[in-house]
Amino acid sequence: MAGTESRDRPPAAVDYRSLVSDDRVHGSLYHDPAVFDDEMEAIFTRGWAFVGHESEVPNPGDWVSRRLGREPVLLTRHRSGAVHVVANRCSHRGTALCWAAKGTANRFQCNYHAWTFDLDGTLVAVPYPAGFDRSKDELGLDRPGQVESYRGFVFANLDGSAGPLATHLGEGGTGLIDRLCDLSPTGRIDVSRGWIGHKVSSNWKMWPESDNDGYHLNWVHASMVDATPDTYYNETVLGGETGNQSRAVDWGDGHVELDFRPSYQRALAWLGTTADRVPGYCQALEQARGPERAHRLLWDGPPHALVFPNLFLGEMNLAIIEPVSPTEMVHWHTAVQLEGVDDAFNARLRRQSEAAMGPAAFIVPDDAVTAERIQGALAGARPGWAASGRGWLDVSRGARREQAGPRGERAALVSDETTNRGFWRQYRRVMASRLAPPTGGPTYGGAA
């Protein structure tokens, strides 16, 4: 129809229901540019995604630069103390306002025509204002339709139509974040010690999968096991089907976990230490939570889980999965620091983070090279092959031994692909339902 061209492709352009089934996934989803376009819209524009943590912008004026799908955004701390997410793009002619990873500013001033914005995106000044008919109120920076935080974790939904964050996270997602934050005596974590970017020539979806795959460790990470034979991974994931009690858990809505708790044989195994070696931390946690709860927390440790779609709670690391293109992504990570604990303890967490994650670490480079090998091998898989049975990836392992848990979760052995299926089930749901044109409601844009 002339004059009513939609910005959306017809919903049926890629048939996600035919390319993702309960126990297999088609390889074309990892490299098709049309699929990537759809994901940036359905998952990163019309859904909730993780932006950053409030501890990254502790003081008024602090900002960090991020991407939500393809959209460059700034996470800022306003003078009022409130945290905001605004587009990193002047509302006048589109210049990026900030080009470093982080900084501190009283205002954002565009270098093109000196339009000046407050940290909440409000346009506060333009040169020679008499020439403009629009009011400044209409010309603020684009802002996500919804920004909410949970225990300092800031999430945004660009187009504003995704419903409350609490619904997106569900009991499963909030429970995972709680289990991490509760390890801090103050209940607060700090992630301001710098992010390490790891560039991988793979589709972004391999990372929600591999970060939470309990089946691969004995092979992909064989060299880590050989070189450091006494890690807690022995008791949590390496022992095979009968050697550990860990569980692969699908908490629903794409939030999935390798739950190591049932495997630990003592407190603080997850930290590779014992209580007598970190007495200050143990005492602080007991004072804050009481002995019984503290004992439980010290035994259970942090979660190893994905909060859909882009936040990996990697035990005492946070990672952000950043899609770049159909065949490129960045795995960003930082060390979780516990507020109210001495720096020697937190320094230990920083060193462990360097050992585990990033391009030169002992673990994740072997995942990266595996992802790149998958990417190369899938490059030719066409969507049209699906019907003839070519180019499929199998994620069926353990499907028939999944059990429903008390909170509606599904769980199976840690080596089962329950986590992969949980991710793909949510993926199929949002890709098949969110690509229809919006039916009203708030949309991503400037101050209304």
Place this chain on the structure above:
Amino acid sequence: MTGRADAPVETTRIPVSADEQREIETFLFLEARLADESRYDEWEALVTDDMHYWVPAGPAEGDPTATLSYINDNRARLATRIRQLQTGSRHAQTPASVMRRLLANIEVLAVGDDGATYVTTANFVLYELAAQSTQELRVWPGRVRHTLRRVDGQLRMAAKVVELVTATRPQPNLAFIL
């Protein structure tokens, strides 16, 4: 306020004898070649017992323990790194990357009072074929600073600090010895 970003040691080239200069360069070229060829045992034999191997995610300034680095190895962790590379199952380096690096602009920045310690700087460009994954050519430009110490008459490496030109940006796999 001096208005200078660099400490004097960074801007002053310390004169050393031609023999010392040659000995230092010979050491640096050997170290580079052993790293290029993934000859881990021979490379490890060049380091001291208190070796620090640091690849920061930005300028090599301040306390390396305060923030996260790509690599921040003490001697024990460096030994683990090499042990892992020698397992035969370090997929990120199986097969090992094919590498050649060029070292230039070698300067001696400081000489210890004992005359047995040198701080050197050099620029480098490392060409890497990612033979274990994408088969692409990866280029790693940067600056390397060594602390060299004479041990039993031989130069050894007590610190190697690598400042990548791209340090603040995400890096691909860096599982080899930079």
